Amino acid sequence: MERLFLVHALFTMCWAVPQDLSGKMFTFPKESDSDHVGLMPTGENYTSVTVCLRYFTDVKRAFSIFSMATPTSTNDFLLFKESNGDMELHVRYEGSAFTGLPDEQNMWMSLCGSWDSVTGLSQVWINGKPSARKMGYTAGSVLDGKPIIILGQEQDSYGGNFDKGQAFIGQLTDVHMWNYVLSPCEIQRFTSDLNFTPGNVLNWRSLEYTIDGHVVLENKQTPCQE
Numbered sequence: 001m002e003r004l005f006l007v008h009a010l011f012t013m014c015w016a017v018p019q020d021l022s023g024k025m026f027t028f029p030k031e032s033d034s035d036h037v038g039l040m041p042t043g044e045n046y047t048s049v050t051v052c053l054r055y056f057t058d059v060k061r062a063f064s065i066f067s068m069a070t071p072t073s074t075n076d077f078l079l080f081k082e083s084n085g086d087m088e089l090h091v092r093y094e095g096s097a098f099t100g101l102p103d104e105q106n107m108w109m110s111l112c113g114s115w116d117s118v119t120g121l122s123q124v125w126i127n128g129k130p131s132a133r134k135m136g137y138t139a140g141s142v143l144d145g146k147p148i149i150i151l152g153q154e155q156d157s158y159g160g161n162f163d164k165g166q167a168f169i170g171q172l173t174d175v176h177m178w179n180y181v182l183s184p185c186e187i188q189r190f191t192s193d194l195n196f197t198p199g200n201v202l203n204w205r206s207l208e209y210t211i212d213g214h215v216v217l218e219n220k221q222t223p224c225q226e
């Protein structure tokens with residue numbers, strides 16, 4: 001309880017003005033059960049959701065990529081990589097595993113995941129390649145309650161209870177979240193880093209975030225141009 005209270009206090013007190021993080025990335029340099037980034041979303045009570053981001057890692061065990069919890073569900077919207085290479089998308093109490101998608105270490109991977117409340121279906125895209133469409137969470141539902149969004153760790157309680165064995169190590173960038181399902185063309189534009197519509201819930205070009213522990217915000221490395 002005290003821990004929950006502390007987390008709430010941190011989340012309500014430390015938000016800064018939104019920043020344009022274009023060309024930057026968060027580097028998570030080591031394994032821990034504490035280092036993380038908190039993201040401040042716009043609004044709550046989402047009907048549909050799409051999250052897109054890019055990650056770079058050499059981790060082969062399971063790890064969390066995007067963890068959103070609400071008071072009623074710690075896995076309200078969770079993108080999670082399994083040690084067998086499957087990409088999992090959890091929406092509230094339903095988790096779907098997606099098999100056979102691109103799974104490379106040591107290169108940037110573009111990842112999008114969506115849940116459509118009209119059909120109840122979930123889908124992920126990795127490097128523009130779509131998964132099968134699977135049961136996400138009951139059609140017509142709302143992901144209600146104030147969300148806490150965390151990068152680098154997986155929430156086993158609302159805002160905390162992290163597991164070192166599921167921590168992310170590597171770089172994350174271009175995190176966007178929408179309260180609707182993106183069309184295949186929009187997913188493609190995000191993947192190619194072309195003119196896509198930035199997220200209306202999380203926008204990398206105007207992001208409120210907090211850093212806890214050893215996470216470095218730095219410029220994205222670009223290939224040598226000599």
Ligand SMILES: *[C@@H]1O[C@H](CO)[C@@H](O)[C@H](O)[C@H]1NC(C)=O
Nearest residue numbers: 043044045142143144145146
């Ligand atoms: C979200 O839904 C809850 C009830 O489920 C309600 O109390 C709250 O006011 C809603 N928030 C917004 C911003 O509509």
